[in-house]
Structures are given as C-alpha cells and as structure tokens.
Amino acid sequence: MKAAFLFHFAQFVDWPAGVLNSGDPSLNLCIFDDEPRRQELQSTIDGKTIGVRVFHVRLIYQPQEIQGCNMLFLSRDEAGRQTSILKSIRGMPILTVGETANFLSDGGMIRFHIENDKIRFDINLVDAEASHLKISSRLLLLATLVTQSGAPDRGR
Amino acid sequence: MQVHASSCFLFPKLHRFSSVATVYLRVTQRALFLAGLALLTLSGRLSVAGQILDLTQKSLEDLMSIEVTSVSKKEQKTSQAAAAVFVISREDIGHSGALNIPDLLRMVPGLDVAQIDAGKWAISARGFNGQYSNKLLVLVDGRTVYTPIFGGVFWDSQNVPLGSIERIEVIRGPGAAVWGSNAVNGVINIITLKAGDTQGGSVAASAGNGSIGPETISYSGKVRKLGAYRVSAEGFQVNALPTFAGLDGQDDWRLVLGRFRTDTTLSAKDSLTTEGDIYRGNAGELAFIPLSLEPPENATVALRDRFTGENLLARWNRTISSGSETSLQVYFERTNRGDSSYGVGLNTFDTDFQHHFVWGARQDIVWGLGYRLSTDDIDPTLRVSATPANRGTQLFSSFAQDEIAIRRDRVHLNLSARAENNDYTGFDFQPSARLIWTPDTKNSVWGAVSHADRIPARSDTDFRVNLEALPGPGNVPILVSLFGNPNQKNEQLTAFETGYRTAPSSRFSLDSTVFYNRYRDLLSQEPGAMRIETNPAPVHLLIPTYFGNGLYGEAQGIEAFANWKVTRRWTLSPGYSFFSLHLHKFAGSQDSGSVFGTEGGTPNHQAQLRSSLDLPWKLQWNASAYFVNRLPAQSIPSYTRLDTGLTWRAEEHISLSLVGQNLLKDLHPEFTGPDATVQSGLMRREAYGKITWSF
Numbered sequence: 001m002k003a004a005f006l007f008h009f010a011q012f013v014d015w016p017a018g019v020l021n022s023g024d025p026s027l028n029l030c031i032f033d034d035e036p037r038r039q040e041l042q043s044t045i046d047g048k049t050i051g052v053r054v055f056h057v058r059l060i061y062q063p064q065e066i067q068g069c070n071m072l073f074l075s076r077d078e079a080g081r082q083t084s085i086l087k088s089i090r091g092m093p094i095l096t097v098g099e100t101a102n103f104l105s106d107g108g109m110i111r112f113h114i115e116n117d118k119i120r121f122d123i124n125l126v127d128a129e130a131s132h133l134k135i136s137s138r139l140l141l142l143a144t145l146v147t148q149s150g151a152p153d154r155g156r
Numbered sequence: 157m158q159v160h161a162s163s164c165f166l167f168p169k170l171h172r173f174s175s176v177a178t179v180y181l182r183v184t185q186r187a188l189f190l191a192g193l194a195l196l197t198l199s200g201r202l203s204v205a206g207q208i209l210d211l212t213q214k215s216l217e218d219l220m221s222i223e224v225t226s227v228s229k230k231e232q233k234t235s236q237a238a239a240a241v242f243v244i245s246r247e248d249i250g251h252s253g254a255l256n257i258p259d260l261l262r263m264v265p266g267l268d269v270a271q272i273d274a275g276k277w278a279i280s281a282r283g284f285n286g287q288y289s290n291k292l293l294v295l296v297d298g299r300t301v302y303t304p305i306f307g308g309v310f311w312d313s314q315n316v317p318l319g320s321i322e323r324i325e326v327i328r329g330p331g332a333a334v335w336g337s338n339a340v341n342g343v344i345n346i347i348t349l350k351a352g353d354t355q356g357g358s359v360a361a362s363a364g365n366g367s368i369g370p371e372t373i374s375y376s377g378k379v380r381k382l383g384a385y386r387v388s389a390e391g392f393q394v395n396a397l398p399t400f401a402g403l404d405g406q407d408d409w410r411l412v413l414g415r416f417r418t419d420t421t422l423s424a425k426d427s428l429t430t431e432g433d434i435y436r437g438n439a440g441e442l443a444f445i446p447l448s449l450e451p452p453e454n455a456t457v458a459l460r461d462r463f464t465g466e467n468l469l470a471r472w473n474r475t476i477s478s479g480s481e482t483s484l485q486v487y488f489e490r491t492n493r494g495d496s497s498y499g500v501g502l503n504t505f506d507t508d509f510q511h512h513f514v515w516g517a518r519q520d521i522v523w524g525l526g527y528r529l530s531t532d533d534i535d536p537t538l539r540v541s542a543t544p545a546n547r548g549t550q551l552f553s554s555f556a557q558d559e560i561a562i563r564r565d566r567v568h569l570n571l572s573a574r575a576e577n578n579d580y581t582g583f584d585f586q587p588s589a590r591l592i593w594t595p596d597t598k599n600s601v602w603g604a605v606s607h608a609d610r611i612p613a614r615s616d617t618d619f620r621v622n623l624e625a626l627p628g629p630g631n632v633p634i635l636v637s638l639f640g641n642p643n644q645k646n647e648q649l650t651a652f653e654t655g656y657r658t659a660p661s662s663r664f665s666l667d668s669t670v671f672y673n674r675y676r677d678l679l680s681q682e683p684g685a686m687r688i689e690t691n692p693a694p695v696h697l698l699i700p701t702y703f704g705n706g707l708y709g710e711a712q713g714i715e716a717f718a719n720w721k722v723t724r725r726w727t728l729s730p731g732y733s734f735f736s737l738h739l740h741k742f743a744g745s746q747d748s749g750s751v752f753g754t755e756g757g758t759p760n761h762q763a764q765l766r767s768s769l770d771l772p773w774k775l776q777w778n779a780s781a782y783f784v785n786r787l788p789a790q791s792i793p794s795y796t797r798l799d800t801g802l803t804w805r806a807e808e809h810i811s812l813s814l815v816g817q818n819l820l821k822d823l824h825p826e827f828t829g830p831d832a833t834v835q836s837g838l839m840r841r842e843a844y845g846k847i848t849w850s851f
Contacts, residue, residue, distance in 0.1 A: 001219065008216040034381070036421075077378065079355060100355055101850065105808055114353075116245050117323075118220055142216060 002112060003037070003044035005119060006073060006097060009110060011050050012136035015070060019093045020053065027053040030060050030069035032078060041073070063088060074098040074108070082106055093131050104147060109133070113144070120144045238570055238590035238602035239331070240266070240655055240669040240715060244324040251768050251778040253801035253815040255362065255370060255392070255844070257346065258311050260318065262782055262797075263766060264326045265731030266669070266715035267342070268758055270784070270827035273837035274394045275312035275409030275439035278827045281328040281342035282673065283711050283737045283758045285827075287834075291610050291647075293331065293339035296346045297417075297431055298508075299469055299487050300336075304530045304549065305500055307338060307613035310493065312409055312439045313463045317372050317390045319360060319848075320415070322349045328715060329671060330651045332608035333572040333588035334557055336526070340608045340649050348431075351376055351419045352384035357851050364844025366817075367394040383420030383428075389413070397837030398823065399442065405837045406458045411437035425475045432468040439463075442835040444624075445497050445539050450694050452625035452633040456835065463493035479514035499535030504528065518564070523556040532614060538692065542618045542640075549579040549614070568592050580612045581646050603654040609646040616644045616679065616703050623833070625696075633696040635689070638681065641703040650674045668716040678739065680706030680747035706745025711737040725770040732763045756789025774805040790828045796820055797839075813846040 010027055020027065027050065031041060038059070046057040058069065063085050066072060072094050074082050079100050086096060086107040096108045103111040104124040109131075111122045122145040128135050140146050242264045244252075254260040258277040262269045268285045270278045280289040290307030293300065296316055302309045324346050331339040357375040369392025376386040389412075396408040413435035420428045440460045447453045469487035476482065489504045510524030528551040534542035557572035573587040588606035595601075619640045628634040652672045659665040684700035717731035735758055739751045766780040779800040786794040801815035818824070823838035 004219055005216070008219070012216075076352065076355060077380070079378070102808065116247060120220065139216075142220065 003041045007045045012139035013095050014134040016093050016132040025052055025054050026056045028056050028058045028069050029071040030058050031073050033059045033061050035075055069094050071095045076100055091131055093133055095133055238592040238604055240328040242326045249318050253799050256315055265717040266328045266733040271839055272827045273405055273407040274397050277311045283735060285758050291340035292342045293335055294344045297348055298485055304613055306615040313437055313465055315411055316346055317388050319372055320348050320388055322347045329653050330606040330608035330649060332586040333574050334555055336553060337609055337611045340610045351386040351417045354386055360848040362844050362846035364842055366842035367392060383418055385418045387416045399835045406440040406442055407837055409439040427473045429471045434466045436464050444833045446622050446625040449625045449633050452627045454624050459495040459497055461495045465491040482511045484509050497537055498540035501533040503531045518561040520559040526553040539622055541620050552577045566594055578611050580617060584609055598659050600657045606651045608649045611646055612644040616640050617642050628697050635696050636699045639700055639702045644703055645677050645705045647678050648676050663721040666718045670714050673711040676708040677705035678707035680704045680745050680750050682706060683746050706742050706747050707739050709739035727768045729766040734761055753789045757787055759785040761785040776803040792825050795824045809850045811848045815844055817842045
C-alpha cells in the first residue's frame with residue numbers, strides 16, 4: 001500500500017526544470033536491491049504513467065548509484081546506512097521517502113508512520129526546499145506534521 | 157467505491173494469532189477482489205495469486221482511510237463489527253497518563269474498573285465485578301492470562317510495559333463462541349507491537365508520590381534478512397495506601413519483569429513470532445484470617461504475596477494462498493504465588509491451530525482446534541487447601557465461524573460456534589449469531605444472540621477455605637469454612653445485544669449498545685449442615701458453606717460513547733453506561749448474601765469525559781473525568797475521579813510529562829472485597845513526572 005502512496009507523492013511534487021528531461025519520460029523511483037517490498041513496489045507502480053511521465057522502479061546496488069534517481073525509498077532495513085546515504089545526497093533534487101523515526105531529522109523529506117492503524121506521513125519542507133523540490137500544498141495539507149523552517153507545525 | 161476491511165472483528169483468534177501482515181480488502185465491485193497486500197513489515201511480500209486491486213487508482217485521501225493493522229490477519233474496522241467493541245490505541249495510551257493496564261482500562265465505556273488496594277483491582281464488564289471476577293477473558297498476544305485456579309486475573313502480575321502495547325481491544329458481552337469459555341461478559345485482548353515496529357532503544361523513567369517507576373528500558377534491532385527482535389525490562393514500586401481505619405495498608409506492590417519478542421520471516425509464505433516473559437513481584441495486604449484452631453484465634457495480619465512467572469510462546473503463520481492461511485500457536489507458562497496463608501503453583505501448556513479461508517464469493521470461514529493442559533499444586537495451609545492437592549485438567553476445544561455476505565457490504569451474517577470438552581463439566585456447546593446491516597458508509601446497525609458458559613474453576617470445585625475459628629460451647633472450637641462443590645455446573649448466559657453506530661461527519665462518531673442478558677446456574681453459597689470434624693485437629697464443630705448453582709437472573713444495560721473532534725487540535729470523548737442486574741434464587745437455594753452482594757457490587761451509572769488538546773510549543777494537554785455511581789453492597793459512595801497530564805515533546809527523542817491523578821479528593825474508596833477479609837485501600841491524590849528518551 002505504501003507503493004500507492006509513493007505513486008501519489010510523485011504527482012504532488014514538482015522537480016526543478018531540467019531534472020526530468022523531455023527526451024526521457026522516465027521518473028525513477030530507486031530502491032535497494034534487498035528491499036523486502038521490491039515485488040510489491042514493482043507490481044503496483046512500475047510502468048504507471050503520471051501525465052507524460054512513466055514511473056520506473058529501479059533497483060540500485062550501491063549508494064553511489066543514487067545519482068540518477070528522482071525518488072528514493074529507504075525502508076527500515078536501511079536504517080543502518082540511512083544517515084550516511086541521506087547526507088551524501090543532501091541538496092540533490094531527489095525526493096526521499098522513509099519510515100524510521102529519525103528519517104526527517106537525518107535530512108529525509110517524507111516519512112511514513114502509522115497512526116490509529118492508518119498510514120500517515122510527515123513532511124520535512126526545509127530539506128525539500130533546499131533540494132529545489134516543490135511540494136504541492138494539497139500534499140502538505142494531508143501531512144500530519146510539516147517541518148517548516150524553524151519549529152515543526154503540528155497539523156492534522 | 158467503498159473499501160471495507162473485511163469481516164468480523166470478533167474474529168477469533170485472529171487477533172490472537174496475528175502477525176501475517178496481510179490485509180484483505182473487500183470492495184464494492186462486481187467481483188470480489190482479494191488483495192493480500194503485504195504491508196509495513198518484514199514479511200511484506202506480495203502474496204496475491206489472482207487479481208490485484210489497483211491501489212494507485214485510489215485518491216490519497218482514500219488511501220489514508222484504509223486500515224493497515226499489521227497484527228490481524230483478518231482486518232476489520234471497528235465500525236463494521238457486529239459486537240460491542242472499544243479499542244484503546246497507542247495514542248490513547250500516551251494520552252491516558254496511566255502507569256498500568258488496569259488504570260488504562262478505565263477509559264473503556266461500560267467496563268467497570270475499581271481499585272481495591274495498591275496492587276489489586278476488580279475489573280469486569282456488565283456486572284459481577286470483584287477481585288476474583290471470573291467472567292472475563294483476558295489475553296496478551298494470544299496467551300490467556302486468567303488463572304484456571306479461580307477463573308479470574310491476578311492484575312498485579314500481568315503488567316505489560318505500556319510502551320510496547322500496540323492496542324488493546326475490549327469486547328463487552330459474550331465472545332465465547334470464538335474466543336472460548338470464560339468470555340462470558342467480555343474479552344480484553346492486549347496486543348503488543350511487532351518487534352519490527354519499534355527501532356532502536358528507549359528509556360522511560362517516572363516517579364511521584366504514589367510510585368517509583370515504572371522505569372522501562374527497551375531495545376529493538378534487526379537481523380538482516382532474518383527478522384526483528386525487541387527486548388525490554390521494567391520495574392516499579394507502588395507505595396502502600398491508607399486503609400479505611402487510617403492505618404498503613406502495607407499493600408505496597410513491586411514488580412520486575414523482562415520481555416522479549418521476535419518476528420521472523422521464514423519464507424515468502426511463513427512467518428514466526430516468539431515471545432516470552434519473566435517476572436518477579438510481591439504485594440502486601442492486611443487480611444483477617446484464622447491463625448489457629450486450638451485455641452481458636454483469628455487476626456488481621458499483614459501478608460505479603462510473592463509471585464513469579466515465566467512463559468514462552470511461539471506462533472507460526474503460513475499463507476497458503478491469497479485466500480487461505482493458517483496459524484499454529486504453542487505456549488507454556490509457569491506461575492507461582494503465595495503468602496503465609498496459601499500457596500499455588502501452576503503450569504499451563506496450550507496449543508491452538510486455526511485456518512482461515514475464503515469460500516466462494518460470499519463466505520469467509522475460520523475454524524480451529526485447541527488443547528490446554530493445566531497442572532497445579534496447592535500447598536495446604538490452615539486457611540486454604542484443595543482436594544486433591546495436585547490436579548491436572550485438560551480442555552479440548554474446536555470452533556468454527558462463517559461470515560456470510562448476504563448482500564455484500566450491506567448485510568453480513570456471522571455464525572459461530574464452539575464445542576469444548578473440559579474435565580469439570582464435560583461437553584459444552586456455545587453458539588452465536590450476529591447480523592450487521594450497513595445501509596450506507598455513515599451508519600450501521602447490528603444485533604446478536606449468543607450463548608456463553610463459564611466453566612467451573614478449581615476453586616469452585618476442589619477448594620476449602622477456612623474463614624474463621626471461633627470459641628464454641630464446652631471449649632469445642634467452631635470452624636467456619638467454605639467448600640468447593642465437585643458437582644458444580646457451568647454458569648450459563650444467553651445474551652441479546654443490539655448496537656448502532658453513526659459517523660455523520662468525519663469529526664463526530666457515536667457508538668451505542670443495548671443488551672439484555674439472561675443468566676442461569678449462577679454461583680451461589682449454600683449453607684451445609686453443622687457437623688463434628690476431627691481433621692484438622694482438635695475435634696471441632698464445623699459450620700460449612702458449599703458452592704452451588706442456586707441463582708439465576710437477568711441484566712440489562714446501555715453503553716454509549718462518542719468521539720468529537722471539536723477543532724483540529726481538540727478532541728472530546730464522552731461516554732456513559734447504565735447497568736442493572738436482578739438475581740433470583742432457585743427454589744431450594746438458601747444463599748443469603750450473593751444476591752445483594754452481586755447486584756449492589758456494580759455501579760448503575762458510569763460516565764466519563766476525556767479531552768485531548770494539542771497546544772503550541774509542542775505541548776499536549778489531556779484530562780479525563782470519570783464518574784462512578786455508588787456501590788450499595790459495599791457502602792462505597794459515588795465518586796468522580798479526575799486525571800490530567802501535560803506532555804512536552806521537548807525534541808524528537810525526548811518527551812516530558814507531568815500527570816496528576818485522583819485530583820478531586822484527598823482519599824476515596826473504590827471497592828472492597830465482597831468477603832471483606834482483605835482491608836481495601838483508599839485512593840489518594842497522586843502526581844508523577846515522567847521522562848521518555850528514545851535513541
């Protein structure tokens with residue numbers, strides 16, 4: 001189900017001009033090769049279209065391969081290297097989505113959590129803006145918590 | 157298009173057995189799609205053979221309204237349950253300010269939670285409350301925690317660290333058809349977080365005028381590609397309360413416990429959960445007991461109950477296909493407790509199997525088999541003894557439940573039944589029929605007729621309790637004793653319930669239930685003929701009382717609660733319950749105290765109001781008020797309890813709380829034991845501070 005969320009996130013985010021070039025319609029969601037939900041992600045969203053863009057789920061094996069990604073999903077299983085990965089791509093126009101408690105403070109942008117058995121997410125607008133990603137206000141409204149520059153504003 | 161998480165909440169052990177993170181979504185479409193969507197967990201692999209529901213076609217808002225509980229195989233929204241259900245969420249636990257499970261349960265409308273002393277509670281639903289209330293089934297992750305010795309729960313040794321609880325589901329009313337005997341008046345199902353749901357460590361420390369602790373430390377980690385584990389330890393001391401007479405109750409309560417849980421993915425289809433606990437504790441009381449027969453002597457003495465326990469549970473879940481899964485659970489538990497007036501050792505071995513599958517387009521079936529072996533060892537003392545002193549009892553059970561979509565997403569019929577064989581009363585059959593009608597997404601109406609039995613416990617059949625030794629005529633002592641009855645029968649309930657739920661807007665919901673219960677063969681105490689007894693020595697006159705099944709009666713009540721999001725930041729949750737019980741004696745019963753004691757031992761009215769407010773500067777303010785009407789049988793006046801707490805999330809990893817409990821009165825009583833041999837305590841105004849740090 002988180003796969004469907006990832007698909008929607010892509011619809012509500014604008015990448016800076018030039019990042020998604022007009023010759024290649026792909027929008028790459030990268031996951032690590034040992035991602036346990038790999039199959040789910042691939043079967044749910046790979047090949048789906050968002051406007052003129054085609055969603056691709058790309059497997060990466062090394063953190064260095066993140067360069068060509070537009071989105072990166074880091075599951076809990078990557079908790080060990082999450083901090084260093086996020087640090088290495090800070091400022092790059094890659095929408096990062098994760099699920100550990102400290103994902104946002106590590107510099108990640110959207111963090112899943114479960115509240116009353118439902119999937120909820122928090123958004124770190126500071127780092128998203130620093131990476132020149134524009135997150136639609138509609139997505140911000142749905143977020144539980146949006147970290148603006150300064151103190152986080154608790155919303156619902 | 158509506159999405160309903162499918163089927164019945166009362167799904168038995170679904171919550172007991174749980175752990176395959178598969179959610180079945182039933183959709184209003186021409187075909188029934190079963191989408192086994194692997195979620196959120198290690199075991200998260202797509203296990204759908206047939207059609208997959210395309211979730212990307214749903215709006216983000218719709219996605220956010222889908223429940224994803226990873227603990228239940230067969231997931232259901234409480235608004236779709238044909239039963240009186242209340243769920244305490246993790247958020248509720250954080251807001252409650254409670255330091256232990258009994259205090260947490262106060263928020264459940266219709267549940268009667270009364271504290272007896274520092275470490276003892278009387279907890280029941282729909283009447284029959286008492287320290288040894290015995291018509292409620294309590295489970296921790298599928299492990300039954302009521303003791304077969306008397307059929308009730310020793311709450312002082314059943315504390316799960318609150319930080320590791322995912323949710324507590326409380327069903328008021330009978331759940332015996334699927335959950336098993338003893339689920340006569342309700343089921344409390346405590347579900348802990350999966351090991352993978354928490355990451356890293358956390359430390360929580362608290363202290364106040366009423367208690368030191370609980371101090372909790374917990375750590376979760378992952379073993380790559382294998383699974384996750386969590387280990388936690390907790391300890392606390394609750395200070396003694398004063399008694400009615402103003403004395404020190406010497407009822408201080410201490411508990412130290414350790415817990416672990418692992419969740420492992422064995423293959424794409426198999427997952428394994430293991431859990432274990434170990435605890436050591438003690439709690440005191442002032443009790444009036446016979447000290448000797450020669451000369452006859454009784455006194456109120458300070459007793460210290462010491463308890464130890466260990467248990468180990470393993471549960472193997474297997475997904476056979478998208479519409480079929482099984483679980484097999486095995487646990488072993490050993491407990492010991494006693495003071496100078498009694499001693500009980502108990503070993504329990506329990507195994508359960510269940511199979512859940514979808515049959516055709518309209519039927520969803522669960523069936524299962526279970527076996528339990530309990531062996532005990534009762535140390536004979538002057539006060540308590542058992543004949544035989546050691547006994548092993550077996551319980552064989554089987555159940556089946558069929559949920560039939562008569563009109564899909566509109567009318568669902570749930571038929572279930574359990575057949576059991578126990579060593580006390582033999583074969584037993586407990587059926588239940590439930591119907592729910594959901595005319596639209598905002599309203600639902602349900603009704604149920606159920607039969608449930610309480611099987612006699614060891615104390616009902618085999619125990620002897622010497623209550624008092626008195627001087628008699630001609631220096632012959634008199635002994636007043638209560639005897640179990642080997643021919644004790646099941647206590648039986650036929651319950652009629654109906655409920656209505658409505659959620660006219662996303663900000664307001666209301667849940668109400670009306671019930672009518674008919675009981676027969678209820679436990680009574682029948683005076684026996686006075687006689688001369690030589691053992692225990694010396695020769696004395698015995699005034700015996702025997703357990704019997706001399707009572708019948710009817711109960712009725714209303715339970716209603718609402719949830720109102722007043723603003724984005726402020727939620728109010730009011731609740732109210734009415735209960736009335738009338739008991740009668742069968743011809744021939746000479747019971748004298750049970751009718752009044754039981755009828756007047758549960759409040760007629762209870763009301764509550766809980767408020768939760770998010771303030772600026774990362775502050776969160778909660779308050780709850782509970783009104784409990786008087787208990788005529790115990791001369792307990794009505795009282796209102798007010799708890800409030802302020803939490804400051806100083807930063808992402810640290811939060812600080814300040815909580816006040818029982819703020820309205822210096823001291824007030826909530827409950828006395830029905831036999832009044834134990835001096836109950838007076839609840840005092842308390843305050844504590846708590847710090848939680850996660851890393």
